[in-house]
Amino acid sequence: MTELLRIAAPLSLWLASFSAVYGLEGLVCSDAWTGLELDSGAGRAALVAAMVLAVSLQAGLLVALQGQRFGSGVPALRRISLVLGIAALIASVWTLLPVMLMPLCL
Amino acid sequence: MLDPAGPAAETIARLWWIMLAGGGAIFVLVMALLLLAFRESGAEAGAGARRERVWILGLGLGFPLTVLAALLASALWVGERLLPRPAPEVVGVGAVARQWDWRFTYDDAPGRVTRGVLHIPAGRPVDVRITTEDVIHSFWAPRLAGKIDAIPGHVNVLRLEAWAPGDYAGASSEYNGPGYLGHGFIVRAHDPEAWRAFLADAPT
Amino acid sequence: MSAIRLHKALGRVWASEPGWRGWLTTVNHTDLGRMFLFVAALYFVIGGILAMLIRAQLASPRSAFMGPEVYAQVFTMHGTIMMFLFAIPLFEGVAVYLLPKLLGSRDLAFPRLTAYGFWCYAFGGAMLIFALLAGIAPDGGWFMYPPLTGPIYAPGINTDFWLIGITFVEISAICAAVEITVTVLRCRAPGMSLDRMPIFGWYALVTAVMILTGFPPLILGSILLELERAFGMPFFQVAEGGDSLLWQHLFWLFGHPEVYIIFLPAAGIVSTVLPVLARTTLLGYGWIVAAAVSLGVLSFGLWVHHMFTTGIPHMGLAFFSAASTLVAVPTAVQIFAWIGTLWKGRPALRLPMLWLLSFFATFVIGGLTGVMVAVVPFDWQVHDTHFIVAHLHYVLVGGFVFPMLAGLYYWLPHLTGRRRFFRIGEIAFWLVAVSFHVTFLAVHWAGLLGQRRRTFTFGPDDAWSLLNLVASIGSFVLAIGFALVILDVLVNALIAARGTRNPWGAGTLEWAMPTPPAAYNFASLPEVADRDPLWADPDLPVRIARGEGYLAGAERGRREILAVDVASGRPVQVVVLPGNTALPIAMSAATGGIFLGLLLKTYWLVPLAALVVAAMAIRWVWCLGTDADAGPQAVGHGLRLPLASDSADPPGWWGSLFLIGTSLTLFGSLLFGYAFLWTVAPNWPPPSYLHSGWASPALAGIGSLLACLGIRLAQRRLRRGRLPLVPLGAVTAGCGALVAAAVTVMAGTSHDAHAYDAVAWVLAGHAILHAGVPGLMSLVVLAAALRARLSAARSGPVHVLRLWTDHAAAVTVIGLVAIWLPGWLT
Structure with missing residues (x-):
C-alpha cells in the first residue's frame, strides 16, 4: 500500500494545490473578497504566495520520495515515483504560472 | 467562423488555420513514423536505453512540451486581447435571453428595447452584457466573435466588433429545449450616421 | 494426480449451475x-x-x-x-x-x-x-x-x-x-x-x-x-x-x-x-x-x-x-x-x-x-x-x-x-x-x-x-x-474450427490455460518470476495443469484463491470464495425497488426495499464468517497460510477501505458544492442561519468519542482473547448519538427555504446514513460475538467496523460543524 502511495502522492498533491489555487482565485474574484475589505493587490499576493507554496511543497515531496526514509526499496518503483515527482513539479509550474501573468478577474 | 467579419473572429480564425497546419504536420510525422515501423528491413539495432531516450524522452516528452508551451503562450496572449477591457469608444448593450427570443437594451438609449435584432455601430468595440430569464442559453454571432453563455443570476460580458455595416446572423448555442433551432437573432451593424439615427429613435 | 483428475475435481467445485438457473446464480x-x-x-x-x-x-x-x-x-x-x-x-x-x-x-x-x-x-x-x-x-x-x-x-x-x-x-x-x-x-x-x-x-x-x-x-x-x-x-x-x-x-x-x-x-x-x-x-x-x-x-x-x-x-x-x-x-x-x-x-x-x-x-x-x-x-x-x-x-x-x-x-x-x-x-x-x-x-x-x-x-x-x-x-x-x-x-x-492454445505466442498467463477457459482458470497457481511468464518458461501451461503450482486441485472441496502482499506478491492468505447463489440478483432487484419507488414517487416502497436490502446485506456478510479458527492451511510447496477469515485484513477490509475512499470523495464534492454556492451563487447569504445551541454539538461530540473509543477498545479486547460486548455496545450508542445530532439539524431548518437549508438537509441526511450503517454493523458484529464467530484470529469484522466507524465520526462531525459554523460566527 505504501508503494502505491509513493506513486500516487506527487500528482495527488498537484491536484490538491491546483484545485486550491483555483478555489482561491474564485474567492478573490467573488463578492466575499470585497466583503472582507481586501483589494486586488492582496488577491494577487495571496495567489502568488499560494503558487510558491505549492511548488515548494511539490519539490519537497520529490526530494523526500527519493530519500532513504520515504523512498521505495524496489528500484523499478523508485524510478516510477521519481518520474512522477518530476512530472508533478512541472505540472505545478506549468498550470499555476498564470497567477503571475494574467489579469486577476477579467 | 471561417468567414470573419470582425477582429475577434478574425484572430480566432487565424489561430485555427495555424493550428490546422501545425496539427496536420504532426499527424503526418506520427503516421510516417508508424508506417516506417513496418518496412522490410525489420528491427533497427540499438540498445534499450538509447531507444528509450529517443522515443520517450525525445519524441514523447521533449517534442510535445516544446510545441505545447508555444501554443499555450500564444493562446493565452490571444485570449487576453479578446477580453472586454475598458477602452474609449466602447459601446455597452444588454442581451436577455429566454425560451425562445432575445431582447436587447442600449446604454446610450435608455428604455429602448429591441427584440431579435441587436443594433451596434460598425467599427467600434461593443460590450454585450448577457443574461437569461429562464434556462441557460449562449450568445453567439460566429462571424464576429466567440460565444459566451447566458446563465441565470449571472451577467457575462462579450466583446465584439463588426468591421463593416451589415447584418450578421447570431444564435443561441446551448441546447435549451424544443425551440432551440429557431432561437436566433441578428446583429445589425450601422455606419455612424445610421447608429446616431437609431439612438435617436428614428426608423432604421 | 493427473491433469484430467484435477480438472474434474476443480470442475465439481467451480462449475456454475446447469441450465438457465446458472445465468441467475453464477x-x-x-x-x-x-x-x-x-x-x-x-x-x-x-x-x-x-x-x-x-x-x-x-x-x-x-x-x-x-x-x-x-x-x-x-x-x-x-x-x-x-x-x-x-x-x-x-x-x-x-x-x-x-x-x-x-x-x-x-x-x-x-x-x-x-x-x-x-x-x-x-x-x-x-x-x-x-x-x-x-x-x-x-x-x-x-x-x-x-x-x-x-x-x-x-x-x-x-x-x-x-x-x-x-x-x-x-x-x-x-x-x-x-x-x-x-x-x-x-x-x-x-x-x-x-x-x-x-x-x-x-x-x-x-x-x-x-x-x-x-x-x-x-x-x-x-x-x-x-x-x-x-x-x-x-x-x-x-x-x-x-x-x-x-x-x-x-x-x-x-x-x-x-x-x-x-x-x-x-x-x-x-x-x-x-x-x-x-x-x-x-x-x-x-x-x-x-x-x-x-x-x-x-x-x-x-x-x-x-x-x-x-x-x-x-x-x-x-x-x-x-x-x-x-x-x-x-x-x-x-x-x-x-x-x-x-x-x-x-x-x-x-x-x-x-x-x-x-x-x-x-x-x-x-x-x-x-x-x-x-x-x-x-x-x-x-x-x-x-x-x-x-x-x-x-x-x-x-x-x-x-x-x-x-x-x-x-x-x-x-x-x-x-x-x-x-x-x-x-x-x-x-x-x-x-x-x-x-x-x-x-x-x-x-x-x-x-x-x-x-x-x-x-x-x-x-x-x-x-x-x-x-x-x-x-x-x-x-x-x-x-x-x-x-x-x-x-x-x-x-x-469455426477448434484452434490451438496461445495462437499469438503471447507471454502472459491468460494463455496458459485451455481455451475456452474452465471455470477455475488454473488447475494450480503458478509462481511468477518474470513479466512474461510463458516466454520465460514455455512448459508452464503443462506444469500448471499437472498441479505443480500452489493450491492444486480443490482438495478441501471449496473455491480457494491466494491473497498476496501488495508490493512483493508474496502469498499471505488463502481466500475461500462463495459458491453459486441467487443472493446478488435478489439484492439488486431489491435495490431496484428503492430506485423504482423514487422514480414513481411511491415513497412507501423506498424504506421497505431498503430494509430488504439491509437484511440481505447482513446475510451476505454473515456467510463470510466461521465458527472456529481454522488454523494454517497447506497450499503446496510446503507453505502453510492462514485463511482470510482468520486474518485482520480479509479482502472485505480492503474493499471497505476503497469504498470509504469513494464515500469521502462524495462528501468532499458535497462540501465543495456548499463552498461554491457560498462564494458564487448570487442570492447569498440566506435569510437566517441555523443556531445550534450547545446540546446538539455536545451530542455529536460525545457520540463520535463513544464510537471511536468503543471500537478501539473492542479491538484491544479481542486481541487479548476477550469478547468485546460492552465496547461494541458503545459503538452502537455512539452512532445513535450521531444520528440524533443530525436529526436536530433537520428539525431546525426547512428543506426548501434556501439552498443553505437544502444543503443542511443533505449534510444531515448524509450523516444519518453514514452513522446509521456502522450502527447497524455494530449490532451484526455484536451478534457474531455472541455466537462465538469472533476470536483473536477471526477479528476481521471488528477491523472493518473500525474503518466505517471512524469514517462515520469524521463525516458526521465535519458535516454538522459546516452547517453550524455560520450560526456560531454570526
Missing part, C-alpha cells in the same frame, strides 16, 4: 465477464441505431422524419447509452473476464459483488430502455444542464429516468471498481510483484481508482437534482440561493475523468496486444506506468475546459487551458512508446494490428483537435458546434472502440477456443476505417461552418447542407461495417 468471473460483454454489445447496437436515426434526420434539409421533441430524446439517449451503458460496462466486462486470468488468479476478490454489479447494470439499463420505448426518455442532452432539466422547465418523468436510472447503473461501476482495485492489489499469482504485473493490470488499477473518485461527483449531482425535482430543494435555482453552474462543475468533475476512464483501458489493451503482434516486449514499461498514472490524476484537473464559455475569469480558464495542454504529454509518451515498440520488433499485419493502426490514425487526430479546443479562444468559437461532436467521436471511437476491436480479435480465440476461419472481418475493417473518417471529417467541417450540435434540422441554404449528406452516407457505411464485425464474430465463434 458468481464466476468468466461467466459474468461474458454477460457484461454481451449486454454492453447489445447497448452498442441500440446506441448505434439511435445514431442512424440522427444521421437519417440530418441527411437532408428540413427533414420531416423527426420533430424537435423526439430528436431531443434520440440524441440524449444516444450519448447516454454509449457513455453509461456501453463504454464503462464494456471496460467492466473486459476487466472482469480478463483480470484474474492475466494476474494468475482463479476469480476476482468479491465474486458475489461482480454479480450484484452486473444485475444492477442490467436492471438500471432496462429502466432507460423502457423509457426510450415508451417515448418518455430523457431529453435534456446527455449532460443534463439545469435549469432546463429542473422541475420548472422539465416537469415530466423523462429527466427522472436519467437521474435515477443512471445512478442505479453507476452502482455497478462502483462495485466493479472496488472489485478490480482489490483484485489487482491482492489477488495475483505468487511472486507477481507490482513491477512484474502485466501492463493491463496497471491500467485497470488506475481506471478503477478513477471510477472510485470520478463517479461520486456525478452521483452527488444526480441526487441533488433529483431532490430539487422531487422535493423542491433549491440547489440549482438561483432565486433561492442555488446556482445552475454547480451542476456543471459536479458533472464535469465526473465527465472529464470519464473520458480517460474510457481511454485508459483501451490504452491498456494497446499496450498488451501491440508488443505481442510485434513479437517483442513493450518499450519503456516504467514510463508507461508513469504515463497512465499521470493521465489518471491530471484528468481530474481539466473539468473546467468544458465550461470555457460560462464566464469564468480568464485566469481561471488559463489554469485549465494549461492543464488541458499538459495532459497531451503523457498521451504522447504512450503513443511514441508504442511506435518505438513497433520499431523494436517485427510487427505482423494481422487483423488486430489493422485495428491498432486505425486507432493510431484516428486517435492522433482526436488528440490534436483536443489540444485545439483546449485553446480558450478557439473553444469560444467551436464550443457546442458539430466540431466538438466530431472531436469527441474521434477520441471515443478512435481511442476506445478501435482498440477494443483489436482486443476483441486478439482474445476471440481465448473466448471461443476457435481459430478465425471466415474473413469477413477484413472487409468490415476497411468499411469502418474509411467511412469513419468520411463521416466525421465532414462533421468537423460542418461545425466550423457554424452548425450547432443538437439542432434537429437545417435549411437548404445553410452552408453545411451538403456536408451533412456526406456525413450521413458515411455513417450508414460505418453501420454496415460494424454489423459485419458482429456477423464475423458470431460465425467465427459458433462454427
Whole structure:
C-alpha cells in the first residue's frame, strides 16, 4: 500500500494545490473578497504566495520520495515515483504560472 | 467562423488555420513514423536505453512540451486581447435571453428595447452584457466573435466588433429545449450616421 | 494426480449451475465477464441505431422524419447509452473476464459483488430502455444542464429516468471498481510483484481508482437534482440561493475523468496486444506506468475546459487551458512508446494490428483537435458546434472502440477456443476505417461552418447542407461495417474450427490455460518470476495443469484463491470464495425497488426495499464468517497460510477501505458544492442561519468519542482473547448519538427555504446514513460475538467496523460543524 502511495502522492498533491489555487482565485474574484475589505493587490499576493507554496511543497515531496526514509526499496518503483515527482513539479509550474501573468478577474 | 467579419473572429480564425497546419504536420510525422515501423528491413539495432531516450524522452516528452508551451503562450496572449477591457469608444448593450427570443437594451438609449435584432455601430468595440430569464442559453454571432453563455443570476460580458455595416446572423448555442433551432437573432451593424439615427429613435 | 483428475475435481467445485438457473446464480468471473460483454454489445447496437436515426434526420434539409421533441430524446439517449451503458460496462466486462486470468488468479476478490454489479447494470439499463420505448426518455442532452432539466422547465418523468436510472447503473461501476482495485492489489499469482504485473493490470488499477473518485461527483449531482425535482430543494435555482453552474462543475468533475476512464483501458489493451503482434516486449514499461498514472490524476484537473464559455475569469480558464495542454504529454509518451515498440520488433499485419493502426490514425487526430479546443479562444468559437461532436467521436471511437476491436480479435480465440476461419472481418475493417473518417471529417467541417450540435434540422441554404449528406452516407457505411464485425464474430465463434492454445505466442498467463477457459482458470497457481511468464518458461501451461503450482486441485472441496502482499506478491492468505447463489440478483432487484419507488414517487416502497436490502446485506456478510479458527492451511510447496477469515485484513477490509475512499470523495464534492454556492451563487447569504445551541454539538461530540473509543477498545479486547460486548455496545450508542445530532439539524431548518437549508438537509441526511450503517454493523458484529464467530484470529469484522466507524465520526462531525459554523460566527 505504501508503494502505491509513493506513486500516487506527487500528482495527488498537484491536484490538491491546483484545485486550491483555483478555489482561491474564485474567492478573490467573488463578492466575499470585497466583503472582507481586501483589494486586488492582496488577491494577487495571496495567489502568488499560494503558487510558491505549492511548488515548494511539490519539490519537497520529490526530494523526500527519493530519500532513504520515504523512498521505495524496489528500484523499478523508485524510478516510477521519481518520474512522477518530476512530472508533478512541472505540472505545478506549468498550470499555476498564470497567477503571475494574467489579469486577476477579467 | 471561417468567414470573419470582425477582429475577434478574425484572430480566432487565424489561430485555427495555424493550428490546422501545425496539427496536420504532426499527424503526418506520427503516421510516417508508424508506417516506417513496418518496412522490410525489420528491427533497427540499438540498445534499450538509447531507444528509450529517443522515443520517450525525445519524441514523447521533449517534442510535445516544446510545441505545447508555444501554443499555450500564444493562446493565452490571444485570449487576453479578446477580453472586454475598458477602452474609449466602447459601446455597452444588454442581451436577455429566454425560451425562445432575445431582447436587447442600449446604454446610450435608455428604455429602448429591441427584440431579435441587436443594433451596434460598425467599427467600434461593443460590450454585450448577457443574461437569461429562464434556462441557460449562449450568445453567439460566429462571424464576429466567440460565444459566451447566458446563465441565470449571472451577467457575462462579450466583446465584439463588426468591421463593416451589415447584418450578421447570431444564435443561441446551448441546447435549451424544443425551440432551440429557431432561437436566433441578428446583429445589425450601422455606419455612424445610421447608429446616431437609431439612438435617436428614428426608423432604421 | 493427473491433469484430467484435477480438472474434474476443480470442475465439481467451480462449475456454475446447469441450465438457465446458472445465468441467475453464477458468481464466476468468466461467466459474468461474458454477460457484461454481451449486454454492453447489445447497448452498442441500440446506441448505434439511435445514431442512424440522427444521421437519417440530418441527411437532408428540413427533414420531416423527426420533430424537435423526439430528436431531443434520440440524441440524449444516444450519448447516454454509449457513455453509461456501453463504454464503462464494456471496460467492466473486459476487466472482469480478463483480470484474474492475466494476474494468475482463479476469480476476482468479491465474486458475489461482480454479480450484484452486473444485475444492477442490467436492471438500471432496462429502466432507460423502457423509457426510450415508451417515448418518455430523457431529453435534456446527455449532460443534463439545469435549469432546463429542473422541475420548472422539465416537469415530466423523462429527466427522472436519467437521474435515477443512471445512478442505479453507476452502482455497478462502483462495485466493479472496488472489485478490480482489490483484485489487482491482492489477488495475483505468487511472486507477481507490482513491477512484474502485466501492463493491463496497471491500467485497470488506475481506471478503477478513477471510477472510485470520478463517479461520486456525478452521483452527488444526480441526487441533488433529483431532490430539487422531487422535493423542491433549491440547489440549482438561483432565486433561492442555488446556482445552475454547480451542476456543471459536479458533472464535469465526473465527465472529464470519464473520458480517460474510457481511454485508459483501451490504452491498456494497446499496450498488451501491440508488443505481442510485434513479437517483442513493450518499450519503456516504467514510463508507461508513469504515463497512465499521470493521465489518471491530471484528468481530474481539466473539468473546467468544458465550461470555457460560462464566464469564468480568464485566469481561471488559463489554469485549465494549461492543464488541458499538459495532459497531451503523457498521451504522447504512450503513443511514441508504442511506435518505438513497433520499431523494436517485427510487427505482423494481422487483423488486430489493422485495428491498432486505425486507432493510431484516428486517435492522433482526436488528440490534436483536443489540444485545439483546449485553446480558450478557439473553444469560444467551436464550443457546442458539430466540431466538438466530431472531436469527441474521434477520441471515443478512435481511442476506445478501435482498440477494443483489436482486443476483441486478439482474445476471440481465448473466448471461443476457435481459430478465425471466415474473413469477413477484413472487409468490415476497411468499411469502418474509411467511412469513419468520411463521416466525421465532414462533421468537423460542418461545425466550423457554424452548425450547432443538437439542432434537429437545417435549411437548404445553410452552408453545411451538403456536408451533412456526406456525413450521413458515411455513417450508414460505418453501420454496415460494424454489423459485419458482429456477423464475423458470431460465425467465427459458433462454427469455426477448434484452434490451438496461445495462437499469438503471447507471454502472459491468460494463455496458459485451455481455451475456452474452465471455470477455475488454473488447475494450480503458478509462481511468477518474470513479466512474461510463458516466454520465460514455455512448459508452464503443462506444469500448471499437472498441479505443480500452489493450491492444486480443490482438495478441501471449496473455491480457494491466494491473497498476496501488495508490493512483493508474496502469498499471505488463502481466500475461500462463495459458491453459486441467487443472493446478488435478489439484492439488486431489491435495490431496484428503492430506485423504482423514487422514480414513481411511491415513497412507501423506498424504506421497505431498503430494509430488504439491509437484511440481505447482513446475510451476505454473515456467510463470510466461521465458527472456529481454522488454523494454517497447506497450499503446496510446503507453505502453510492462514485463511482470510482468520486474518485482520480479509479482502472485505480492503474493499471497505476503497469504498470509504469513494464515500469521502462524495462528501468532499458535497462540501465543495456548499463552498461554491457560498462564494458564487448570487442570492447569498440566506435569510437566517441555523443556531445550534450547545446540546446538539455536545451530542455529536460525545457520540463520535463513544464510537471511536468503543471500537478501539473492542479491538484491544479481542486481541487479548476477550469478547468485546460492552465496547461494541458503545459503538452502537455512539452512532445513535450521531444520528440524533443530525436529526436536530433537520428539525431546525426547512428543506426548501434556501439552498443553505437544502444543503443542511443533505449534510444531515448524509450523516444519518453514514452513522446509521456502522450502527447497524455494530449490532451484526455484536451478534457474531455472541455466537462465538469472533476470536483473536477471526477479528476481521471488528477491523472493518473500525474503518466505517471512524469514517462515520469524521463525516458526521465535519458535516454538522459546516452547517453550524455560520450560526456560531454570526
